[in-house]
Amino acid sequence: MKLNGAAKFNVDVNKIWDSLHDEEILQKVIPGCQQLTLNENGEYDVILKLGVAAVKGEYIGKVRLEDIDKPNYYILHVEGSGNPGHVAAKMDCHLSQIDSGCSLKWQCDAVVGGTIASVGNRVLSGVAKFLADKFFKDIQKTIKTSV
Amino acid sequence: MSKYVGQNVKRKEDYRLLTGTGIFVADIRLDNMAEAAILRSTYAHAKIKNIDISKAKEYEGVIDVVIASDLEGKVKPFTEFVEFTLPSNLEQEIKPTIKRNPEPMLAKDKVTFVGQAIAIVVANNRYLAEDAVALIKVEYEPLPVLTDPYEAKKEAAPVIHAELNNNIQSHFEVKVGNIESAFRQADYTIKTQLKTPRVSGNPLETRGVVAEYEERSSQLQVWSSTQVPYMVRSYISKLVNLVEDNIRVVAPDVGGGFGPKCAVYPEEIVIPYLAMKHKRPVKWIEDRLEHMQSTRHSRDQVHDVEVAFKSDGTILALKDHFLLDNGAHNSFALCCAYNSAAHLRGMYKIPNYNIVGEIVLTNKTPNVPYRGAGRPEAVFVMDRLIYMIADKLNVDPIEVSRKNFIQPEEMPYETDLFYRDGTHMVLENGDYPEGLKQALNIVGYEQFRQEQIEERTKGRYIGIGVSSYIEGTGIGPHEGAVVRVDSSGHILAYVGSSPHGQSHETTLSQICADEFGVSPDQVTVKAGDTSLLPYGVGTFASRGAVTAGSAVQVASKRLREKFLAIAGEMLEVAPNDLEMKEGKVYPKALPSKFVTLREIALAAKPGPRSKVPEGMEPGASVTHYFIPPSVTFSSGFHVAIVEVDKQTGFVTILKYVVIHDCGRVLNPMVVDGQIQGGVAQGIGGALYEEIIYDENGQLVTGTYMDYLIPTAMEVPVVEMGHQEFLSPRNPIGVKGVGEGGAICPPASIANAVCDAMKPLNIKINSVPISPNRLRDLIQLAEAQ
Known part of the structure; x- marks a missing residue:
């Protein structure tokens, strides 16, 4: 499954970069995030509770941020599995400074398996897109409230 | 003699099923x-x-x-x-891997x-x-995941099962005549690829197993939603190492099988084992998602085919190389694949024929025979070719069919092939040209052609499509029946072939009732229970009526003869001078001096009061195992009239006609029901159903929102006509009918859609004909 999208923020690119790497903020804004802890090798252990169509459940997995070019480009690696199935995704995030703040363009390549694929397939890309948009909106909100 | 055979006797099964008192595996609750x-x-x-x-x-x-x-x-x-292993002579003939x-x-x-x-x-x-x-x-x-059989068979492909060396699990070739010289003589050839997708049988009742072990007597009782209780018993015995007689497998009311329930599944072995291990009854009922993922799928063949023909439409030769995308495991040898090869030429005379079949393993759910078992795929190939030949020659496809039919005077017709059961494949009787004529009369073919031209000028696209099939039915190795009269005078018929919608209780009681001259109400048929007979095979491959029906007829006839002999002793009259009617036996000359079946049954008991003639065993029971000499060939024609909405690609079926020959019709209502149901599943295959995996081998059609099944709204009432060429291969003259309805619709409907869109010369090489696919084809044709 290939998805892409874009988000705009009215703050500086460095500020967004930091927020996207802030464990506390991430825990608040990642949809369904129950727990996010940084482990010794720089990966986050994550527990998510999510529902796609009729398939609800808990996923346990790992999130890793691969910084390629601070503050312009990083790759988000996510993998998780749970009773409803498994997900492995690689999300390329490109940030750039624009007049009113900054913009982020993302491209995601995800492999989804198990019940979520068999039952939720029709709505899966819609739900994923919705969750991604929500994630970036919530980042913006979090920054606003913290300012 | 036949008072009830051939009549619309109401189904005995319906009362309990329609009043909710049927018992399916899921209904079984044990302490x-x-x-x-x-x-x-x-x-x-x-x-x-x-x-x-x-x-x-x-x-x-x-x-x-x-x-x-x-x-x-x-x-x-x-x-x-x-x-499912091959008989040795067939193996020698085709030398398969x-x-x-x-x-x-x-x-x-x-x-x-x-x-x-x-x-x-x-x-x-x-x-x-x-x-x-x-x-x-x-x-x-x-x-690495393999979902494409062409990728899977490449030398460099990852191997799914290392011990097999590659992913080509089976390979065979069948040759008739001289294909090369026939191709040299041809005026035209057509080369094309035709595909029938993967589908799921989807019975209303999913699979399920309940097992209970009684330690006191070492008895294991298993209830399973299966088509083959005897096969389940045999494998539990072999794999869990139990005395076979200590296992009783019951298939209670079964809500459809269609093939996917016609072999043993792991759950049918492991659940009984767990019930024994824990000395507690254990139940497992498959849910629908499990069914879509794990119950074996079917079809999924791609044929690369080439046909050679003369300018008058005579087909000279056909060569085909097909792949069956089997999924990850094949335990069925060449079952569906060889059926496709044996049936591909259908009712056409094609003297030069060469077909190579390969069963390729991929990372998908394993394959299983499903209603038609290799024939819908073959018919789709053959009947699309007939339409393509007609297009090429610019003649009506009916003319191409007529040109190539095996003629009634050529019957019995030797196909020069072996059938899957190892016998020579000989079509015993039938009149195909007449069958087609009958079908075309019902639809009013000539009139339709007129109407079609008029409607086209109004921008309305209607089309007619014909397809035909032959089917080897009633395969062996055997099926048995015990017919007995109990001490209350009631007649019982026990059979090894278990029903899952075929109306055994009704039709078999009709056969038995006619032998005894009683009403079917006086006969109780029992099936689906391995304790009834020592051996049984099952209900699949359109075999129930042929095999179990014949066994019941012979056993009934023999018990009737025995009863006449006992009555002769009782009445002191020669058995030949006796008549049996309405539960009584009396001298033809003196009907008032009678003995009842009950009295005869009592006189059949062993002991000093026995009236069993000397030299005859006591008892009021006869067992007979019918062993068919070979399969018997049923046949039929399907005609679809459809309308295509050119803007949306949506296909509406306006009329559907079936003419078929299933030999003697035991119960017209039941036969019509089988055909109607088969056509419904065939329409699913033609227009709606397709199991789809993504490139990672994930099933993406796991629900009925994604895997479309036709409902009563999409299935027209089929108009039917019968041909009745009695089978010479069994005592009751029947041929199988269970699968026929499902075999032709993909071809007849695809042909009808192509016919409707003839001005655009659209070629449909795969099904289902979904609106988006048809719209693509229409757009493509319009762009050219």
Whole structure:
């Protein structure tokens, strides 16, 4: 499954970069995030509770941020599995400074398996897109409230 | 003699089914019964690095969690299904390669398809079992996934089962005549690729097993929603190492089978084992998602075919190389693939024929025979070719069919092939040109052609499509019947072939009733229980009426003769001078001096009061096993009239006509019902149904929102006509009818759609003809 999208923020690119790497903020804004802890090798252990169509459940997995070019480009690696199935995704995030703040363009390549694929397939890309948009909106909100 | 055979006797089964008093496996509740749930693979191809069942085991209410290693030494792995292995003469003739590749009970070191069973949880109830399944952690290491059979057969492709060396599990070739010289003589050739997709049988009732072990008498009782209780019994005995007679397998009311329930599944072995292990009844009922993922799928063939013909439409030769995308395991030898090869030429005389079949393994759910079992795929190829030939020659396809039919005077017709049962494939009788004529009369073919031209000028696209089939039905090796009269004078017929919608209780009682001269109400048919007879085969491959029907007829006739002999002793009259009617036997000359069936049954008992003639065994029972000499060939024509909405690509079926020959019709209402139901499934294959996997081998059609099944709204009432060429291959003259309805619709409807769109010269090479696909074809044609 290939998805892409874009988000705009009215703050500086460095500020967004930091927020996207802030464990506390991430825990608040990642949809369904129950727990996010940084482990010794720089990966986050994550527990998510999510529902796609009729398939609800808990996923346990790992999130890793691969910084390629601070503050312009990083790759988000996510993998998780749970009773409803498994997900492995690689999300390329490109940030750039624009007049009113900054913009982020993302491209995601995800492999989804198990019940979520068999039952939720029709709505899966819609739900994923919705969750991604929500994630970036919530980042913006979090920054606003913290300012 | 036949008072009830041939009549619309109302189905005896319907009262209980329509009043909700039927009993299906899920309805069985036993004291202290535990329930099982199954953890299934979410990966299409992966190594299993670790399975952690500790949390699930500790979960309150969980009785047991088993994985593959727990079964070692307790439950043997499946062997190939010997029931499907090839007879030696056929093997010598076609010299196939068939690699052994049975399915494991539970995946051990690796998984090879999504939905493969990995662990079974037994708990106090289903809720707890499912909760515990969620606590099992499997660590997978994904492996490269194969979903395309053409990729899978490449030399460089990853091998799914290392011990097989490559992914080509079976290979065979069938040759008739001289294909090369025939191609040289041809005026035209057409080369094309035709594909029938993967579908799922989808009976209303999913699979399910309940097992109970009684330690006192070492009796294992298993209820399973199966088409083959005897086969289930045999494999439990072999694989769990039990005395076969200590196992009783019952198929209670079964809500449809259609083929996917016609072999043994791992659950049917492991659930009984678990019931024995824990000395508690265990129940497992498959849910619909499990059914879509794990119950074997069918069809999925791609044919690369080339046909050579003369300018007058005479077909000279046909060569075909096809792949069956089998999924990860094949335990059925060449079943569907060889059926396709044997039936591809259908009712056409094609003297030069060469077909190569390859069964290729991929990371998908394994293949199984499903209603038609290789014939819908073959018919789709042959009848699309007939229309393509007609297009090429610019003649009506009917003319091409007529030109190539096997003629009635050529019957019995030697096809120069062996059938799957190892006998020479000889079509015994039939009149195909007449059958087509009858079908075209019902639809008003000439008139339709006129109407079609007029409607086209108004921008309305209607089309007519014809398809035909022959089908070898009533395959052996045998089926038995015990017919007896109990001490109350009631007649009982026990058969080994178990029903799942075929109306055994009705039609077999008609056959038996006619022999005894009683009403079918005085006959009770029992089936679906291995305790009834020592041997049984099952209901599949359109064989029930032919095999079990014949067994009942012969056993009934012999018991009737025995009863006349006993009555002769009782009445002191020669048996030849006696008449049996309405439950009484009397001298033809003196009807008032009678003895009843009850009195005769009592006189049949052993002992000093016995009236059994000397030299005859006592008892009021006869057992007969009918062994068919070969299959018997039913045939039929399907005609579809459709309308295509050119803007949306939507196909509406305006009329559907079936003419068929199933030999003697035992009960017209039941036969019509079989055909109507078969056509419904065929329409599913033509317009709606397709199992789709994504490139990672994930099933993406796991629900009825994605996997479309036609409902009563989409299925027209089929208009029918019968031909009745009695089969000379069994005593009652019947031919099988269960599958015929499902065989032709993909071809007849595809042909009708092409006919409707003839001005655009659209070619349909695969089904289902979904609106988006048809719109694409229309757009493509318009752009040219």
